[in-house]
Amino acid sequence: MSHLLYKITDKIEKEFGYRFNGVLLNLYRNNNDSVAWHRDKESKYGKRPIIASVSLGQTRNFDFRKMVHHQSKYSLPLTHGSLLIMKGDLQEYWEHRIAKSTIPMKERINLTFRFRI
Secondary structure, three states, X not given: OHHHHHHHHHHHHHHHOOOOOEEEEXXXXXXXXXXXXXXXXXXXXXXXXXXXXXXXXXXXXXXXEEOOOOOOEEEEEEOOOOEEEEOOOHXXXXXXXXXXXXXXXXXXXXXXXXXXX
């Protein structure tokens, strides 16, 4: 498994010119698994972190909402093999989540690559 993670990391780094030194793996077993609204604003990732998120398995919606106006929401379907890069002021002004679903769903793995200072 670690060989595969190194391959994925290397491909993202070469394609986009970013550098990562850590990865988090999240398993969503079914439609009942979720992650609540949050921002990735931990100081160990710097003021404006770059996070590369790779989705494997079931398509799930990735929701964004503005911090100061929660009615401003957007959803982005993350399909198998998709890559989402979050950077800039995103963590400052927006929150994100993966919501529970009323539709039955299969497993999804999410890999989030980060650079820890």
